[in-house]
Amino acid sequence: MDSKASSLLFIAFLCLISTSTAFNITRILAQYPEFASFNDLLSQSGLAQEMNSRQTITVLALDNGSIDGLSGRPLDIAKRILSAHVILDYYDQIKLSKLQKASTIVTTLYQASGVAEERQGFLNISRTAEGIKFGSAMKGAPLSASLVKSVYSQPYNISVLQVSEPIETPGIENMAPPPPPGTAAVPKKTPAPAPSTKTPPAAPPTAKTPAKSPAKSPSKAPAPSKEGPSTPPAPSEGPSTPTEAPAEGPVADEAPAVAPAKAASSRMHVAGATVVIGLFACIMGF
Structure with a gap:
């Protein structure tokens, strides 16, 4: 077997x-x-x-x-x-x-x-x-x-x-x-990047939109300049505040000058009062 x-x-x-x-x-x-x-x-x-x-x-x-x-x-x-x-x-x-x-x-x-x-x-x-x-x-x-x-x-x-x-x-x-098996899928993939290259051109419109927004902002900038002349008080108030500010400066400088004037007048009043009192006392003595 x-x-x-x-x-x-x-x-x-x-x-x-x-x-x-x-x-x-x-x-x-x-x-x-x-x-x-x-x-x-x-x-x-x-x-x-x-x-x-x-x-x-x-x-x-x-x-x-x-x-x-x-x-x-x-x-x-x-x-x-x-x-x-x-x-x-x-x-x-x-x-x-x-x-x-x-x-x-x-x-x-x-x-x-x-x-x-x-x-x-x-x-x-x-x-x-x-x-x-x-x-x-x-x-x-x-x-x-x-x-x-x-x-x-x-x-x-x-x-x-x-x-x-x-x-x-x-x-x-x-x-x-015959081409190798890897090269028949690379040619089909080659068009795929093409859309990606076309997408960057779409970006310039977005770049232009910000360009327009700045263009509008300068256009609005002159608007306030027009409003400036339309509202003259605003400029008048501007100078008023500066005039008041310097006004305080001179007042502060003049304060010492005023103070001696008042002191002199008060002294004169006191001297006058003293003279008057002295004369009155002399009169009463007689």
Whole structure:
């Protein structure tokens, strides 16, 4: 019982590994030296890792002589072109020979990238008098690549088919790289500051209103000046109070002068009274 249980666990483990990594495109192509340049370009661009994460694909491979034109291009452009050579379905020579339609549209890995425009992410597989041909599903694109042979197949996970030349996809080389996810929310946020910049212009009206209030205050200032002349007593009273104030000053100064005058007169009265009394006393004595 223990041996059976352990064997079942081992089989389950193998099944788990096989489902998680159905194939390795780098190891498969390493067996064929004529596809060494194609294999290297898949690894350098990171496309091999994306292909290995899939469960079912068909690779339209290019030999060393056919891929020379892609080797000199920028790596991101080469990746776009090669991703259009990976069909997200299983096709081998048998399945291709049994196609019912003259033309079949299939989906590629480039379509799954989310940056394809119009029908750039689709391929057209056509049965012609010259054999099976491949071309872009874009309008007016030529069927330039021909099926050469089957290189490798692992039904129904991966099939590697050799094609005669790269598949031309109109516009794929002129596309700008997709922006990172953070830059599509920054452009929408950019208009938001615009209202904030417009709010400062609203402030000048408020600044002008205080400017008008001071303008009115000076206009009111002359009003009292008009009332001044209309009420002349106010200015007359003004001088009256100052005249009284100085009047007290001189009075205080004259007080000592008045005091001696009164003292002199009183002395004169006393002297006169004394003289009168003296005369009266003399008269009474006689």
